[in-house]
Amino acid sequence: MSFADSIIALSSGRLPAGVAVVRLSGPHVRFVLETIAGAVPEPRQAVYRALRRRDGEVLDKGLVLFFPGPHSFTGEDVAELQVHGGRAVVSAVLDELTSIPGVRAAEPGEFTKRAFLNGKLDLTETEALADLVNAETEAQRRFAVLNASGAQADLYAGWRQRLVEARAMIEADIDFSDEEDVPASVAEMVWTDVEAIRCEIEAHIEGYRSAEIIRDGFDVVILGAPNSGKSSLFNALVKREAAIVTGEAGTTRDLLEVALDLGGIRVRITDTAGIREEAGTVEAIGISRALARAETADLLLILEDMQTPVSFDPGQSVVPRLSIGTKVDLIADADRSSSYDLVISVEDDTGIQALLGEIGRRAELAIGTMGEVLPSRLRHVDLLRETVSHLAEAVAAGNLPLELRSEMLRLATRSLGRIAGDVETEHLLDVIFSQFCIGK
Numbered sequence: 001m002s003f004a005d006s007i008i009a010l011s012s013g014r015l016p017a018g019v020a021v022v023r024l025s026g027p028h029v030r031f032v033l034e035t036i037a038g039a040v041p042e043p044r045q046a047v048y049r050a051l052r053r054r055d056g057e058v059l060d061k062g063l064v065l066f067f068p069g070p071h072s073f074t075g076e077d078v079a080e081l082q083v084h085g086g087r088a089v090v091s092a093v094l095d096e097l098t099s100i101p102g103v104r105a106a107e108p109g110e111f112t113k114r115a116f117l118n119g120k121l122d123l124t125e126t127e128a129l130a131d132l133v134n135a136e137t138e139a140q141r142r143f144a145v146l147n148a149s150g151a152q153a154d155l156y157a158g159w160r161q162r163l164v165e166a167r168a169m170i171e172a173d174i175d176f177s178d179e180e181d182v183p184a185s186v187a188e189m190v191w192t193d194v195e196a197i198r199c200e201i202e203a204h205i206e207g208y209r210s211a212e213i214i215r216d217g218f219d220v221v222i223l224g225a226p227n228s229g230k231s232s233l234f235n236a237l238v239k240r241e242a243a244i245v246t247g248e249a250g251t252t253r254d255l256l257e258v259a260l261d262l263g264g265i266r267v268r269i270t271d272t273a274g275i276r277e278e279a280g281t282v283e284a285i286g287i288s289r290a291l292a293r294a295e296t297a298d299l300l301l302i303l304e305d306m307q308t309p310v311s312f313d314p315g316q317s318v319v320p321r322l323s324i325g326t327k328v329d330l331i332a333d334a335d336r337s338s339s340y341d342l343v344i345s346v347e348d349d350t351g352i353q354a355l356l357g358e359i360g361r362r363a364e365l366a367i368g369t370m371g372e373v374l375p376s377r378l379r380h381v382d383l384l385r386e387t388v389s390h391l392a393e394a395v396a397a398g399n400l401p402l403e404l405r406s407e408m409l410r411l412a413t414r415s416l417g418r419i420a421g422d423v424e425t426e427h428l429l430d431v432i433f434s435q436f437c438i439g440k
C-alpha cells in the first residue's frame with residue numbers, strides 16, 4: 001500500500017519543551033531531507049545538522065534521523081527532526097515542511113493508521129498504542145504494553161489458525177467422503193476442538209470486566225446514614241493519597257467523585273453525601289438515588305457512626321461491601337470491640353491506611369491475574385460474541401450437511417479476523433484512528 005501524500009507532525013508534547021520531535025512519513029521524505037538538511041543521513045543514525053529554509057536561512061540546528069521503508073514505524077520512509085522545543089522554532093520548521101508540495105500536516109492517528117494499512121501492526125496493536133499513550137497508572141501501562149506487543153493479536157491468531165485447520169479437515173471430509181479417507185473419529189475430534197475454542201473465547205470475554213476496571217478504575221462508593229462521616233472519610237482518602245489522577249467531578253448528580261492511583265491501579269471513590277441529607281421524604285429520595293448509584297459499584301463502604309449507630313440498609317445488592325464503624329476516637333477503649341469489618345477515625349487517623357490497603361487489595365483481586373490477555377474494547381467483545389455464536393451454531397448443527405457447518409465456521413473466523421482489522425471498512429478505521437493524538 002502506498003500513499004501519495006507525505007505527512008508531518010509534532011510528535012512530542014506541549015511547547016515550549018527542551019526538545020521537540022517532528023516526524024515525517026511518506027514518499028517525499030528523502031527529498032525533504034535533501035532540501036532542509038542538505039542530505040539524507042545514513043539509515044538509523046542520528047546526525048547533527050543545520051536545518052535550512054530554501055532561501056538558506058538557518059531555522060535551527062538539530063538531530064536528524066532517517067528510517068528507510070519498509071523498516072520503519074509506518075512502513076514508509078520516515079524521518080525525525082529533533083529540534084529545540086520553542087514555539088517559533090517548531091512552527092517555522094512545520095511551515096517550511098508543509099510548503100513543500102505533497103507534504104501536509106498529519107491527521108490524528110495517521111502515522112499509526114499507515115502502519116496498520118502497511119501491515120506493520122494489526123488493529124488490536126494500534127488500539128493498544130493509543131491506550132499506552134493515554135496510560136496514567138502502572139496497571140494501564142502494563143496492560144497496554146502487553147497488547148501493543150501483540151499478545152492479543154497472537155491469542156486471536158491462534159484461534160483462527162485452529163479454526164482454519166478444522167475447516168480444512170471438514171472440507172477434506174466433504175471431498176473424500178466416498179473414499180472414506182477421513183475416519184469418523186477424526187471428524188469427531190474436529191468438533192471437539194471447535195467446542196474447546198468456543199469455551200476458551202467465552203472465558204476470554206469474561207475478562208472484559210477486568211479490562212474495564214484497569215481502564216476506568218475500580219469503583220468504590222461510600223454509603224451511610226446522614227452524618228455517618230461519609231464526607232470526612234472521602235476528604236481524608238483524597239487528601240491522603242498524593243497521586244490524584246483526576247479532580248473532583250460529577251457534582252452534577254450531587255455526587256463527588258475522585259480518581260486515585262492506589263498501588264498502580266486507578267480507583268474511583270464516590271461520596272454520596274452530596275445527595276441531600278434532610279429528614280423525611282427528601283432524605284428517602286436521596287438514599288434511593290445513592291443506592292441506585294451503588295448498584296454499578298465494585299465495592300461499597302457502608303459507614304456507621306459508632307456513637308449513635310443508625311443502621312443503613314444497602315438493600316439486596318450483590319455488590320461486595322465493607323462495613324465501617326466511624327468516629328472510633330469518641331468511643332471508650334472498652335467499647336471498641338465491634339462487628340464492623342474496619343473501624344476508623346478521621347480525627348486521629350485510625351484505620352485510614354488499613355482501609356486504603358483493603359481497597360487496593362480488593363481492586364487487585366477484581367483485576368485478576370496481571371499479565372493475562374484481555375479484550376480491551378467493547379468492539380472486541382461484540383465480535384468475540386459473534387464468533388462464539390457462529391461456533392455454537394456450527395457445533396449444534398450435527399444434523400445439517402457439512403457444507404453448511406463449514407460455512408458457519410467460516411463466519412466465525414471472519415468475525416474473529418475483524419478484531420485484528422481484516423475486512424474493516426474505511427469508515428470504521430476513521431472512527432478508530434480519529435481517537436488518537438496528532439503525531440501518533
Ligand SMILES: Nc1nc2c(c(=O)[nH]1)N(C=O)[C@@H](CNc1ccc(C(=O)N[C@@H](CCC(=O)O)C(=O)O)cc1)CN2
Nearest residue numbers: 011021023065067070071072073074075080120129440
Ligand atoms: N524517536 C522516537 N521514539 C519512539 C518512537 C518514534 O517514532 N520515534 N515510537 C513510535 O511510536 C515508539 C517506538 N516505536 C517504533 C516502532 C518501530 C520502529 C521501526 O523502525 N521498526 C522497523 C525496524 C524494527 C527493528 O529494527 O527491529 C520495522 O518494524 O521494520 C521504530 C519505532 C516509541 N519511541
